[in-house]
Amino acid sequence: MSISSGDPLALLNGITSGQRRALARAISFCENSPDESRPLISALYRSKRLGRSKVVGITGSPGVGKSTLTGFLIRHLRTRGYSVGVILIDPSSPFTGGALLGDRIRMSESNTDTGVFIRSMGSRGHLGGLSLATQDTVSLLDAFGFDYILIETVGIGQAETEIVKTADLTVVVAVPGLGDEIQIIKAGVMEIGDIFVVNKADKDGAEKVITEINMMLDMAPGVPGKDLPRPPVLRCIANRDQGVSELLTAVDERWLQLDISDILLVRRRERIWQAVNESLHYSLMLNLRPYLSVPSRHSLVERIRLGESSPFEEAQGLLHQKFF
Amino acid sequence: MSISSGDPLALLNGITSGQRRALARAISFCENSPDESRPLISALYRSKRLGRSKVVGITGSPGVGKSTLTGFLIRHLRTRGYSVGVILIDPSSPFTGGALLGDRIRMSESNTDTGVFIRSMGSRGHLGGLSLATQDTVSLLDAFGFDYILIETVGIGQAETEIVKTADLTVVVAVPGLGDEIQIIKAGVMEIGDIFVVNKADKDGAEKVITEINMMLDMAPGVPGKDLPRPPVLRCIANRDQGVSELLTAVDERWLQLDISDILLVRRRERIWQAVNESLHYSLMLNLRPYLSVPSRHSLVERIRLGESSPFEEAQGLLHQKFF
Numbered sequence: 001m002s003i004s005s006g007d008p009l010a011l012l013n014g015i016t017s018g019q020r021r022a023l024a025r026a027i028s029f030c031e032n033s034p035d036e037s038r039p040l041i042s043a044l045y046r047s048k049r050l051g052r053s054k055v056v057g058i059t060g061s062p063g064v065g066k067s068t069l070t071g072f073l074i075r076h077l078r079t080r081g082y083s084v085g086v087i088l089i090d091p092s093s094p095f096t097g098g099a100l101l102g103d104r105i106r107m108s109e110s111n112t113d114t115g116v117f118i119r120s121m122g123s124r125g126h127l128g129g130l131s132l133a134t135q136d137t138v139s140l141l142d143a144f145g146f147d148y149i150l151i152e153t154v155g156i157g158q159a160e161t162e163i164v165k166t167a168d169l170t171v172v173v174a175v176p177g178l179g180d181e182i183q184i185i186k187a188g189v190m191e192i193g194d195i196f197v198v199n200k201a202d203k204d205g206a207e208k209v210i211t212e213i214n215m216m217l218d219m220a221p222g223v224p225g226k227d228l229p230r231p232p233v234l235r236c237i238a239n240r241d242q243g244v245s246e247l248l249t250a251v252d253e254r255w256l257q258l259d260i261s262d263i264l265l266v267r268r269r270e271r272i273w274q275a276v277n278e279s280l281h282y283s284l285m286l287n288l289r290p291y292l293s294v295p296s297r298h299s300l301v302e303r304i305r306l307g308e309s310s311p312f313e314e315a316q317g318l319l320h321q322k323f324f
Numbered sequence: 325m326s327i328s329s330g331d332p333l334a335l336l337n338g339i340t341s342g343q344r345r346a347l348a349r350a351i352s353f354c355e356n357s358p359d360e361s362r363p364l365i366s367a368l369y370r371s372k373r374l375g376r377s378k379v380v381g382i383t384g385s386p387g388v389g390k391s392t393l394t395g396f397l398i399r400h401l402r403t404r405g406y407s408v409g410v411i412l413i414d415p416s417s418p419f420t421g422g423a424l425l426g427d428r429i430r431m432s433e434s435n436t437d438t439g440v441f442i443r444s445m446g447s448r449g450h451l452g453g454l455s456l457a458t459q460d461t462v463s464l465l466d467a468f469g470f471d472y473i474l475i476e477t478v479g480i481g482q483a484e485t486e487i488v489k490t491a492d493l494t495v496v497v498a499v500p501g502l503g504d505e506i507q508i509i510k511a512g513v514m515e516i517g518d519i520f521v522v523n524k525a526d527k528d529g530a531e532k533v534i535t536e537i538n539m540m541l542d543m544a545p546g547v548p549g550k551d552l553p554r555p556p557v558l559r560c561i562a563n564r565d566q567g568v569s570e571l572l573t574a575v576d577e578r579w580l581q582l583d584i585s586d587i588l589l590v591r592r593r594e595r596i597w598q599a600v601n602e603s604l605h606y607s608l609m610l611n612l613r614p615y616l617s618v619p620s621r622h623s624l625v626e627r628i629r630l631g632e633s634s635p636f637e638e639a640q641g642l643l644h645q646k647f648f
Contacts, residue, residue: 041634045633276635285604307370309369311365312366316603
């Protein structure tokens with residue numbers, strides 16, 4: 001592909017001058033060539049154009065209506081005059097990739113609007129890992145200048161929940177009748193939610209779910225030393241556009257609370273630290289590549305399999321061979 | 325806890341002489357002290373007691389009845405005279421931990437049987453990561469001498485799907501009426517299944533799900549150069565113990581096919597390689613710890629936040645500072 005041979009500086013210039021095609025190419029470049037794209041990402045960080053977008057995570061179990069909600073959030077953001085970049089984390093695999101595109105099509109009207117940019121990412125098939133790919137995309141959308149960045153992801157799974165840490169704040173979506181409170185518990189997202197919203201709030205059991213979430217939030221410990229109000233629990237009927245505008249107002253309010261209490265700064269520092277961590281692992285593997293030819297890798301594995309060595313000893317050996 | 329100060333050799337001796345308490349303590353030790361437990365795990369690898377258990381993954385969306393199925397699989401394994409270790413990966417968080425124990429209680433009858441050992445692990449809160457903790461536990465159960473090791477995990481999420489790679493073979497569980505084929509697609513587990521089983525097969529829509537899975541399997545590419553039959557699609561009604569014995573027979577049959585075709589060996593080598601990879605990252609962080617005091621970490625993050633540096637450059641710098 002000609003994309004991977006693209007000139008990083010040309011791409012960066014394209015992005016900062018508002019060229020959507022440069023943005024799309026840069027995202028693909030980072031997805032497909034996590035190593036070759038490091039200079040581009042480093043230049044982004046040094047461009048002093050990062051940290052201006054409000055990054056909002058939207059998470060919840062499959063079937064709670066995240067896509068519909070995201071669609072209407074985009075519409076309301078546009079009505080209020082904001083531009084928005086959207087990242088959809090799709091847990092389908094490469095083998096079945098595209099099968100979930102059906103429920104994305106609803107969003108396609110946004111594709112003719114230059115104030116909206118939507119990107120889908122699979123849970124797998126990223127050489128540098130999903131988390132790195134998401135962080136890169138957030139940085140690219142941020143540098144491009146979007147007022148808001150929405151990240152929609154399934155709230156189940158270790159890697160997927162980690163992704164929420166890429167956001168400034170997170171909206172957790174629930175619905176009645178989906179195994180009741182279990183959906184929140186299973187999702188394990190109770191402690192990462194800044195705002196909870198019960199979708200399909202006209203359905204039986206909505207009040208029960210709302211009460212349960214409120215109870216759990218009342219029991220949860222607050223942030224020590226910070227004067228942060230408890231997360232609100234809202235209700236909406238996304239497919240009738242009821243409650244979505246209120247949700248957006250709550251997002252802005254919460255973002256301000258996080259900003260004033262310095263929690264936003266803490267989270268952004270944490271996000272940077274995580275990026276350093278991932279870069280460390282990535283740099284290590286790049287540095288070790290020459291020592292891990294197919295035959296030497298094979299004999300390393302065989303030594304372990306035959307009980308002559310262990311993974312930890314081989315790892316230590318590799319680090320010493322290369323670095324000491 | 326006194327566990328972390330335990331003598332690795334004493335623990336290893338306890339495990340290899342069949343002491344369940346030593347086994348339980350060793351698992352906790354690896355969970356709580358991933359660094360201090362490396363010598364124990366290294367000794368395990370060198371004990372030449374690994375690779376004897378049949379490791380079976382059981383995965384599927386929430387609500388398909390994995391726990392019930394696992395419970396009856398344990399019973400049938402015991403009836404056939406086999407011992408079995410069980411790892412339950414529980415995606416609930418520390419905050420809400422224990423809330424899912426309800427559906428575990430059904431299994432408690434197995435707790436009085438010394439041929440069965442059951443261990444629950446949360447998706448988070450593992451210092452060394454869930455994948456490392458699972459691999460360690462598999463190694464410990466393997467060295468203890470269980471004939472079978474069952475790993476039950478939700479088939480959603482990158483980290484959770486990775487865990488399946490810890491198994492020799494994987495059973496994917498589906499049910500009718502849970503968003504039809506989407507459950508399989510969303511789970512992204514189509515290509516990792518060695519056996520597919522449709523639970524609650526007496527319910528409406530069972531035949532539809534079976535047909536759909538069969539169609540998807542017919543479209544899927546086989547393993548190149550390997551004479552491996554296509555994965556079977558079975559049906560069962562786990563809570564009435566219908567079809568579970570047949571599933572177990574299918575597991576044994578598939579295991580033999582994988583063994584004969586050398587795919588089992590390839591998978592086990594891949595598993596070892598993954599353990600080396602995780603150990604590499606882990607060793608790196610251990611080695612860098614002295615360079616990452618709170619103040620130096622803070623100024624590193626601030627350099628990046630203020631646009632004077634980037635994660636990749638700082639990572640490279642750390643590697644060079646320490647290792648070159």
